[in-house]
Amino acid sequence: MGWTITDDLTAFETEATAFLRARPMENSVPITVTAALRRRGPDAYGPQPPLFGWWRPEPGADVAAVFLRTPPHPPLLPRGDTAAARELAAVWPADALPGVRGDKETAQAFGAAWRDRTGAGVTVERVMRLYRLGTLTPREPAPRGAARLATPADRDLLLRWQHDFAVDVNEPPVDDERAVDEAIARGARTLWEHDGEAVAMAGSAADPADAGTVRVVAVYTPPARRGRGYAGAVTTAVSRAARAAGARDVVLFADLANPVSNALYQHVGFAPVRDHVTLGFGAADAPV
Numbered sequence: 254m255g256w257t258i259t260d261d262l263t264a265f266e267t268e269a270t271a272f273l274r275a276r277p278m279e280n281s282v283p284i285t286v287t288a289a290l291r292r293r294g295p296d297a298y299g300p301q302p303p304l305f306g307w308w309r310p311e312p313g314a315d316v317a318a319v320f321l322r323t324p325p326h327p328p329l330l331p332r333g334d335t336a337a338a339r340e341l342a343a344v345w346p347a348d349a350l351p352g353v354r355g356d357k358e359t360a361q362a363f364g365a366a367w368r369d370r371t372g373a374g375v376t377v378e379r380v381m382r383l384y385r386l387g388t389l390t391p392r393e394p395a396p397r398g399a400a401r402l403a404t405p406a407d408r409d410l411l412l413r414w415q416h417d418f419a420v421d422v423n424e425p426p427v428d429d430e431r432a433v434d435e436a437i438a439r440g441a442r443t444l445w446e447h448d449g450e451a452v453a454m455a456g457s458a459a460d461p462a463d464a465g466t467v468r469v470v471a472v473y474t475p476p477a478r479r480g481r482g483y484a485g486a487v488t489t490a491v492s493r494a495a496r497a498a499g500a501r502d503v504v505l506f507a508d509l510a511n512p513v514s515n516a517l518y519q520h521v522g523f524a525p526v527r528d529h530v531t532l533g534f535g536a537a538d539a540p541v
Contacts, residue, residue: 254314256341258306262290265305265321272307272316273331274463278385278502279356279527280331281458281468283321288460290323293431298323308337318359325425327531328363330355335362342366352378354531364532374535379423379508381530382515384523386503389496391489391521396482398447400490402440407451408433411442414454418473422508442471443494445487453483455491459500467495469505472514485517492521 259265266287273280273287289297296302301324308318318333320341328345330338330353342363347370353363357380364375403411411433419425436442436456445453456471469491474484488505495503505523507514 254309254312256306256308256337256344258304258344260295260302260304262287262295262303262305265307265319266291268307268316269305269319272319272333276332277463277466278504279383281466281504283319283329283331284460284463284466285458285468286321286323286329288462289432293435297429297432299325301325304328306341308334308340310334310336320355327352327354330359330363332356332359332527335359338362339366342370347371350534352531352533355529357528357530360530360532364534367534371534376533376535377530378533379510379531380528381506382509382528383526384505384507384518385526386492386496387522387524389489389492389522392482392485396445396447396486398445398452398483398486400443400445400487403437403442403444403454405437407442407444408437410451411437411454414473414475415471417475418454418471421473443487443491445483445490447483452478452481453487455484455487457491457495459495465501467498467500467503469495469503472505484514485521488518489521 273284277284290303304322306320307316310317318337320328320330322328335358338359339362343366353360367373368375412430415433441458442454442456444451453474454471455469457467458470459467469488472484472488492503505518506529507518509515
C-alpha cells in the first residue's frame, strides 16, 4: 500500500496514534509535538504548515512507519520499518531537503536511500541518546538552594533562557512566547533558586491526554553558574515531580558530544535506551 502523506493532523492522529503509543518512551517527541499542534494550531513551530505520513506494507495491515515534519525542522522518523524509510526517500520531492532526524537505524536507512537517489552528501550532525529514569539518586550533598515552579513573573527570563538553550544545543532559536506562556500555565518549567536568584532551569513535556511518559526538556544553566550542581538538582526536581504525579516513565535526551551532561544524567539515575541521529544533506558525497 505504501505511504499516505497529508497536512491533516486529525487524519494523522487517527492513523498513527496506535503505532506511536506502542513505544511511548521512544516516541515521546512525536507524541508531544502532535499534542502541541492540536492545542496551539498548525503554526505552533513556525509559519510553514506541518506535514505528516504513515505507511502500511499492504492494504488492511497495521501502520508500520510514520513521519512528521514541522518546518524549519527536518522530517522526524520514529523507529519503524526500514523498508518504509527507504521508500519515503524515493517518493519525497527531490528539492532542497536539509536532512532528516529520528531513530538512528530508521533515519540512516532514509539517508542512504536519499544519497543513492540524489547523489547528495549525508553527514551525521548529531547523535542524541535517549535515557530512561530508573532509581532516582539525587546528588549528595545537594547544591544550596531549592526548586520552584516558574510563574508569569519569570516570563522574560524563561524567554531569554529558552533562546540561549537553543543556541547552546545548535537548534534554530525559536522565540515562541506562546510556548513559554503555556509551559508556565501548565507548571511545566521549574527553576532552581539560590539566595533569591534563579540559577538553572528545566522543563517537562507530556501529552496531557496521557501522562504516562514525561520527558525532561530544556535543562539550562547560564555559563557563569555552571559547575555547581544546579543542572543536576533541577533535573532531579522535575523528575521527582513527574514521578509524584504518576508518570510511568521519565525520559530525556542528551547529546553524545557532551560527556558532562551524559555523565550527569546517569549519575542521578538515568540509563540509556536508544540513539537518535540528525543527518544533514549536502552537495558533496560523504558516508552516513
